[in-house]
Amino acid sequence: MLDRRASANKSDSLLSIKFIVFSQFGFTALSALSTLFDLSARQLPSQCRICHTWPSLPICANCLGQFAVPCVRCDTCALPLPGPVIRCGVCLHTPPPLDACLAAVSYAYPWSRLIADYKFGSQPALARILADLLRTVPGVLEAVHQASLLLPIPLSRERLQWRGYNQSLLLARELSGSKTRSDVLLRIRDTPIQHTLHRAERLKSLHNAFALEPGLAALVKDKRVVLIDDVMTSGASLDTAARVLRSGGAAHITGVVVARTAAHEAIKNPAMPVNMRGLRG
Numbered sequence: 001m002l003d004r005r006a007s008a009n010k011s012d013s014l015l016s017i018k019f020i021v022f023s024q025f026g027f028t029a030l031s032a033l034s035t036l037f038d039l040s041a042r043q044l045p046s047q048c049r050i051c052h053t054w055p056s057l058p059i060c061a062n063c064l065g066q067f068a069v070p071c072v073r074c075d076t077c078a079l080p081l082p083g084p085v086i087r088c089g090v091c092l093h094t095p096p097p098l099d100a101c102l103a104a105v106s107y108a109y110p111w112s113r114l115i116a117d118y119k120f121g122s123q124p125a126l127a128r129i130l131a132d133l134l135r136t137v138p139g140v141l142e143a144v145h146q147a148s149l150l151l152p153i154p155l156s157r158e159r160l161q162w163r164g165y166n167q168s169l170l171l172a173r174e175l176s177g178s179k180t181r182s183d184v185l186l187r188i189r190d191t192p193i194q195h196t197l198h199r200a201e202r203l204k205s206l207h208n209a210f211a212l213e214p215g216l217a218a219l220v221k222d223k224r225v226v227l228i229d230d231v232m233t234s235g236a237s238l239d240t241a242a243r244v245l246r247s248g249g250a251a252h253i254t255g256v257v258v259a260r261t262a263a264h265e266a267i268k269n270p271a272m273p274v275n276m277r278g279l280r281g
């Protein structure tokens with residue numbers, strides 16, 4: 001009896017050792033393989049998402065040169081500026097709550113189509129391509145490096161359930177997974193459809209839409225924070241979120257967006273399903 005129990009214990013011990021060995025080396029091997037695949041996926045030639053040239057980086061150099069031409073933008077609202085000035089008249093007159101704002105491109109072809117695919121075409125993998133685009137913008141990597149936190153603009157529960165992912169959160173994770181927190185800035189109130197609203201109406205509709213998680217609010221105090229969104233239209237979402245962060249004691253707030261619409265331009269995209277058309281976020 002004792003021999004059998006000792007044998008069973010020995011067998012259990014061997015199983016435990018095997019499990020530990022697999023845990024240590026099996027998972028490490030899987031992790032290494034995953035990293036290798038990830039690197040390969042980044043480095044293997046593919047088809048340009050815009051002109052469909054093959055082989056190419058996900059967006060070819062020609063398309064970047066043609067459609068992502070850098071332009072002078074207001075440093076606090078990212079609207080294009082005509083000349084060598086750093087701030088637009090509106091921001092000079094009424095400084096926004098953002099200390100800085102960076103946009104990769106204007107919201108126009110082909111980026112509008114790519115972003116529609118990303119948000120409404122169930123293609124979350126496009127986050128990597130769009131984050132790579134963001135990295136090319138002067139100031140983005142510095143802002144991410146200097147920040148303590150990257151906070152995505154949170155989605156309403158309805159939109160999150162419909163899409164299955166927060167597109168701003170995926171972008172933030174691509175830029176810095178370790179600094180990204182989705183549990184600090186919360187959307188505590190759903191907002192009505194925004195596309196027919198002007199900026200003042202949007203600001204009003206977003207009143208009290210965001211809040212800091214009470215148990216985590218101390219994380220933003222005296223810290224540099226980067227707010228991430230995919231598209232900046234009127235700026236109402238970023239401004240409202242920035243005011244919440246400011247009232248929580250954030251020391252410096254930079255907005256980072258992939259695409260910036262012209263002032264007061266509504267997003268009209270036929271690629272969006274009818275019931276989601278105009279739903280900001």
Ligand SMILES: [Zn+2]
Pocket residue numbers: 048049050051052053059060061062063064
């Ligand atoms: Zn191309």
Ligand SMILES: [Zn+2]
Pocket residue numbers: 074075076077078079087088089090091092
């Ligand atoms: Zn401005």
